[in-house]
Amino acid sequence: MSYTIGLKDGIMTFTIDRPHIRNAVNDEVTAGLEELVQKAQDPSIRLIIITASGKQAFCSGGDLSVFHALRTEEQAYGMLKRMSDVLYSIKTLPVPVVAVVNGAAVGGGCEIATACDYRLVWDHAKCGFIQGTLAITSGWGGGTYLLETLQHDKALKMLSEAKVYTANEMKELGWASAVIHNEQDHEEFFESMKKIHPDVHRAYKEMAIRKWHMTGLQERVEQEVRRCAILWEKDAHHDAVDNFLNKSQK
Numbered sequence: 001m002s003y004t005i006g007l008k009d010g011i012m013t014f015t016i017d018r019p020h021i022r023n024a025v026n027d028e029v030t031a032g033l034e035e036l037v038q039k040a041q042d043p044s045i046r047l048i049i050i051t052a053s054g055k056q057a058f059c060s061g062g063d064l065s066v067f068h069a070l071r072t073e074e075q076a077y078g079m080l081k082r083m084s085d086v087l088y089s090i091k092t093l094p095v096p097v098v099a100v101v102n103g104a105a106v107g108g109g110c111e112i113a114t115a116c117d118y119r120l121v122w123d124h125a126k127c128g129f130i131q132g133t134l135a136i137t138s139g140w141g142g143g144t145y146l147l148e149t150l151q152h153d154k155a156l157k158m159l160s161e162a163k164v165y166t167a168n169e170m171k172e173l174g175w176a177s178a179v180i181h182n183e184q185d186h187e188e189f190f191e192s193m194k195k196i197h198p199d200v201h202r203a204y205k206e207m208a209i210r211k212w213h214m215t216g217l218q219e220r221v222e223q224e225v226r227r228c229a230i231l232w233e234k235d236a237h238h239d240a241v242d243n244f245l246n247k248s249q250k
């Protein structure tokens, strides 16, 4: 199994469990996130955590060894659309969603974290929208969410430069909600959330969702998906992925 879903004291935790491949997303992980969305509808849930196994990576994006088989715009669109739909559902869940970024978050991994309301980033984690190095853009909605989250020039620079940043840099940019140095920092964040009644958290989340509905967030995500699918089909993308996969085989 590529993931687990746990529940304790009203907190549901989704853990990607593919550390050997840096928690890259395959179809099973996507199906797991869809299962999470279903389970999170239970009114007794007060908070969702998305994290991953090990310390090396939160998520390295799409599993290129699998998704490289998708060659055409239409094939790419199917995969991108399914992931973007589930991330939009996560973004608009009625309770706060926290990404605990336990290690590297790159490409689609950064998109998953950006779809969450809060990002707790361990101090050793490197993060970045590196899709540009593969001659594509973000394609799961994460670019649209980043433009919602950061100051415009910071978001655009982060997307266009396709670099990785340290946890402290991500805090300065406004992406990381907090940098975590130890388990105590981690516990303190959740303890302070638990002090407030769940109905209050739900009410503020409703306020954010109302804004996203009014500003056509879902339609903007759809445009991102379609644009990425066009780039996906091009040789520049397939050549860059060949290079990545061949490098690891050497």
Ligand SMILES: CC[C@@H](C(=O)O)C(=O)SCCNC(=O)CCNC(=O)[C@H](O)C(C)(C)COP(=O)(O)OP(=O)(O)OC[C@H]1O[C@@H](n2cnc3c(N)ncnc32)[C@H](O)[C@@H]1OP(=O)(O)O
Residues within 6 Å of the ligand: 020, 021, 022, 024, 056, 057, 059, 060, 061, 062, 063, 064, 065, 067, 104, 106, 107, 108, 109, 111, 130, 131, 134, 137, 138, 139, 140, 244, 245, 248, 249
């Ligand atoms: C598809 C959607 C698109 C989007 O819309 O956003 C994307 O997500 S594009 C994908 C973007 N991701 C990448 O380009 C992967 C980049 N990976 C890395 O930069 C690094 O692996 C890492 C995440 C920084 C971790 O580095 P490190 O700890 O040094 O590990 P390795 O690089 O040695 O990786 C170990 C192992 O895992 C394989 N790997 C890593 N990421 C992926 C991936 N996304 N897909 C497939 N395989 C991946 C890597 O090839 C190594 O394999 P072996 O050499 O066989 O052990």
